[in-house]
Amino acid sequence: MAESVRAELFARLREQETSVAPEQIARALAALGHAQPARATHTDLHTAFLANVLANKGTVELARDRGAAVQAIGRYLYQRFRTHKLVAGNDPRLAAMPWRDGGVLPRFGAAENGDSAALSYARLGVAETGAIVTYTGRANPGRNNLLPEDHLVLINREDVVSTLEDAWARIRHDTAASGWPRGIQFIAGPSSTADVEAQLVMGAHGPRRWHVILVGDTPAEVLAQASGGVGATS
Amino acid sequence: MKLASNEFMQASSAALLEEDKAQRRSLIGQFLPLARDAAASAYGDFDGLRAHLKRVRRHTMAHLSHYLEQFEEAAVQHGNQVHFVADAEQLNSKVLSICQAHSARRVAKGKSMVTEETGLNELLLKAGLDVLETDLGEYIIQQAGETPSHIVGPALHKSLAEIRQLFLDKHTLGDRDLETVSEVVEEARGVLREKFLAADVGIIGANALIAEHGTSMLVTNEGNGDLCANLPPVLIVCTTFERVLPRAEDAMALQRLLVRSATGQPQTCYTSFYTGPRREDDVDGPLETHIILLDNRRSDILASDYSEMLDCIRCGACLNHCPIYIGVGGHAYGWVYPGPMGSVLTPLLTSLEQAHHLPNACTSCGRCAEVCPANIPLPDLLRDLRQDESVQQLKPARWRNGLRLHAWLLRHPGLYRNLTGWTMSVLGLLGKRRGAFRRLPFAGGWTGQRDFPAPEGGGTFMRQYAARRRRGGKRG
Known part of the structure; x- marks a missing residue:
């Protein structure tokens, strides 16, 4: 059945198309170029990124280095859940962090139902939309982004790119080396719904809170500018 | 889904009388256009973006066999099984056979208008499977035994009180208040979380297929589609072949x-x-993935004068901006797709004979075309469908004769002007005392809901225009 349906469909399509060499199609496609990104909210890349994370109902924090990041995670877990427990994927970057210094007890692997917090080390951040990007795999199982109550994300300063097109250029570069992951997830906020009376509620099916920690030497003014006096940091 | 578009006239009249629901619809019609406008202007050159996607779509459609083949090849290389199906029945039985091959019992579904179109749930339920919609809006209407009233917010027609009562009836969770929207969402989260974890098969739709990587894009806020795609051991993506775009950037x-x-x-x-x-x-992740590409008359549409309708990205903006949709709501349209996009799609995907009222559910105000992100000339397509309706003689004889008479009159301008001038004078005289008519012959449809204002002095536009010209005023 399926084979004949496929053949018929392709025959119909080809009947209507003028036959053109693939190289010519590729040239015509390249000539179309790409879309314009959204107007930037700030001229500084990291300010724009953090401002958009906040607009996406996330919370943000700065950490000078990995040590400071561990401390920040420890404080977050204690304040939110009075716990030191955390789930994280088998990301070598996460394995090498000084967990004991921050009193954090990570479990490395896939999140389970009932886990309060999971940590991802993002591959990319996108300033245009305030999204972070993760690839599924051992370093970050897909369910770690979805099952826990809170999703914590580390993102290196140098991994924040300007536009969605820049993000795909990086993804192409990464996957050329390591092959296509099963899933690529752009995450921009805690899970939310407006399906009842058009009222926005966080924590629809996935994480109720989304906390992004920008790792690297970022001046404190950047965060102040991004918050615009809203004071939405954790 | 069962088609009831032939009852549009009765259903829309009934909908106008539901005050509570009409009020909720009018809020949608005020709030969502404001949100859309703010976002479009914050973006920058939104019209430029629309034009860009249109060019990419035209290019893709001109070489669709090339891109579809590229998609299929890449998808198969990544380990997907790709199936082409011709119609609703084939899609449904393909999904059922995949479920049966895995002895599946529980199916978790993300939001998919395509499976609403094919009526998939009904077949799976009949075969004894436990099928659950997981998008909160879809879940609510599934529990209520209803159909979506909006393609983005399927349960926006229901009040919090109705949803509360529904949950109290359907979930055996003992005494609880359930009085706020947050509490309702929280309860659904708890109930559905268990279902995600227990599901044998996940079903999702796709917002786009990317030819160069054989990958499909899924856009959600709730994350329910992602849970369906990540937790169950089998994943089925149900979509249509013309969703394909060349590059990730597109x-x-x-x-x-x-x-x-x-x-x-x-x-x-x-x-x-x-x-x-x-x-x-x-x-983690599914062990087996299927991509089902449905045609269901889309290749016919592609070959017709209505091919631009395939550019629709299902955003719902035309619904939110349509005075008819906001007036009568989605259910009156009698099928899966309501509003302007539905009034074009329904006759094309079913038959004009069964859905010929829908292209008439239009005031030609043009707001849908103004906001359509895919730049689809919806009012033009609706007009063309009305033309087809007329050619196929689907309107009652009384209408057709009336239109014929009207057309004849328009071709005799002198007679037309005299007749309208005379009618206006008479109506003006008769209505002078009250200023309006409560009832008029042949205009019951108008006066049933409101008074008809009596013409004021001065005569018709053409008569006043001619008089001004005679006075020699060039401004006239």
């Missing part, structure tokens, strides 16, 4: 338009690209 252009037009966000919480089954080193 899907980004589409996503920029889609989200701003639908909800006024710059990006949804989750935008995911799924490329196949679990990789060798992976610790």
